Amino acid sequence: MRVLHLTPGTGSFYCGSCLRDHALIRALRARGHDAIMAPLYLPLVTDREVSNPEIPIQVGGVTLYLQEKLPFLRFVPRFLLNWLNSPAILRIASNFIGMTSPRDLGRMTLGALKGEEANQWPEWKRALDWIKTEVKPDVISLSNGLLLGLCPVIKRDLGIPVIVSLQGEDSFLDTLVEPFRTESWAAMRSNAQHVDHFITASTYYGDTMAERLEVPRDKVSVIFNGLDVTAFAAARPDPNWPTIGFFARMIHGKGLTTLVDAYIELAKRGTVPRVKLKIGGSTMASDQKYHAGLKKKIADAKLTDRVEWHPDLSFNDKVKFFRDLTVFSVPATYGEAFGLYVIESMASGVPVVQPRHAAFPELIEATGGGILCEPDDVKSLADALESLLLDGPKRERLISSGTVRVRSEFTAVRMAEKFDEVMRLVKQKHGSR
Template sequence: MRILHLTPGTGNFHCGSCLRDHALIKALRSRGHDAIMAPLYLPLVTDREAPNPEIGIRVGGISLYLQQKLPWFRFMPRFIHRWLDKPERLRFASKFMGMTSPRDLGEMALGALQGEGGRQWPEWKRLIEWIRTEGRPDVISLSNSLLMGLCPAIERDLGIPVVVSLQGEDSFLDTLIEPYRSQSWSAMRVNAQHVSRFVAPSQFYARVMQEKLGVGEEKMAVVYNGLDANSFGVAEPDPNWPVIGYFARMIHGKGLTTLVDAYIELAKRGTVPRVKLKIGGAKTAADDKYVNGLKKKLQQAGLTQRVEWHPNLNFTDKVKFFRNLTVMSVPATYGEAFGLYIVEAMASGVPVVQPEHGAFPELIAASGGGVLCAPDDVSSLADALETLLQDDHQREQITNKGLQGVRNEFSAARMAERFDEVLTAARG
């Protein structure tokens, strides 16, 4: 089967969706499919070399932005678009993505979802023509539902079934200012009628999006995100210096404030001597003010020397990051659709402590690799971390369950097998 997977790049930092897409395409190729991944907006940032680096950026983020803001830009010569869409220029532009205003975010999101009715359509239309003449897939896979503005034209003009992955888009759309939030959700529901199948990363998120998109249960499948567990070594933490880890984007929404506060409380208790905190993950210039605020809070608590910061690690350094963790927690403040970071921790032999909401209870039940605490509750998180850090036997049991659970339920091969079934059903 020839599969075309369209995915947005991030330009300069890793994200869970990008890593999942990369692992999925590689695993589908291992199953014998002619699967290619075409980047949109910005260059891809993956743990390893992209499966098909010869496929260039099909729709450039700068050109899209200018077409949204300046309608006459569509009449500019193509060489201007090609010049703007050079990877080095897009990577440079991505460094300023955090400076985008709320209005710009809303306009860009809605513009893409409006498809043929939006100002961005001339650029997207060229993508449709490329799919018709060069891509020629049997099925099209969209990395997330914010790309669904393409679906009506693909269904009408190309007759190719489209499978759309759901990867936490509600947490973005619900933060848009009005009227863009309401209009974007309305466009999502219209576009959803032109999708063959949706793929959710958890039962929790399947229920959430089935209701929000107004689609039937028959259109919704669940495929857990997966990874190559053999790429991660088993952690060997120093028993004399227990380490609490965090690995996700350094933002409030991922619960970093909650974890820092829980760490300060735990350190004050004195029940786990010499406990350290190690923070890693993506960080953009827009996150600096927030991170500096946390650093000041830790300094005031006298804990600066016991906290390490490791932003924007490559794959090799990420694997090393996990190897000296005793436990890990990313206590997200919202209902996370999945959370690849906890699977990475469990694949590294690191037990996790997660809030009892979103997909976390489901994923921990499926793997056995962690424990739950009350959501957005600093003391509850500190209690759970304290118990796990003090109980070596429980920690070892959870570690072993997590390692086996990842191999059984969250491997890249298992993800591709389940995704393959969805693609086959979409083709009819």
């Protein structure tokens, strides 16, 4: 079966969605499918060579932004727009992600969701023409719900079944300023009626989005995100320097403030001598002020020499990062749809402490590789970290359970098997109409 997977790139940093998509495409190919991954917006950044390096970016982020702001650009010569979509220009543009004004961000999001009614449509239409005349897939897969604006036209003009993966759209849309938040959700609900099937990475998020998109729950399948577990080696932390790890986007929403405060609380107790904190993950220029505030808080606690910062690591360096950890926590403050970092930690033989909300209880139950604390509660997190750091036998039990289950149920192979089942079901239903 020929499947086309459309996924936005980040241009300059790794993201969980990109890694998941790349692993999925590779695993689908191993199953015999003609699977193609086409990048949107910015170049893809993955843990290995891009799946289809010969396929250029189909919808450039710079061009979309300019067409939204300056609609007359649809009449600009194509060679100039192609230059704006070149990888070099887009990688430069990626450095300014996060610096767009709230209103511009809302306008861009709504423009994409409104489809052919929006200023951005000429660029999207080019991509659909490419799909129709050159790719001719049996199934189209969209990596997230913010691409739903394409679905009405795909269904009407291309007649190709569409599968849409949902992962984190609510936490993004809910932060948009009005009227863009309300209008974007309305567009999402309308476009969702043109989707053949949805996939989410957790039951929690499937229930959440089925309700918010007003689609039947049986139209949404749960497939745990998978990864190439062979890339992760067993951790070998220094017993003389117990280390707490954090690896995600280095922002407040991922719970970094909560973890720093819990670490300071734990260090003050003195029950775990020489305890260290390693912070890693992607950053943007707009995050620097926030990081400076955290570093001052750590300095005031006289802990600067025991806290390490590792921004924007390569994939190989991230794998090495996990090897030094004793425990791991990303106590996200919002309703995380999955949290690939939890699985990466367990694949590395590192037990986790996560808040008792969103998808985390589901992941802990499915893996047995960690414990839960109360959400946004510094003391509860400090207590949970302390309990694991002081209880070696318990850590070993969690490590054993988490490693075994992740390596059996959270692999790219397992993810592709279940995705394959959904594709065949959708293709069969579509052919019977």
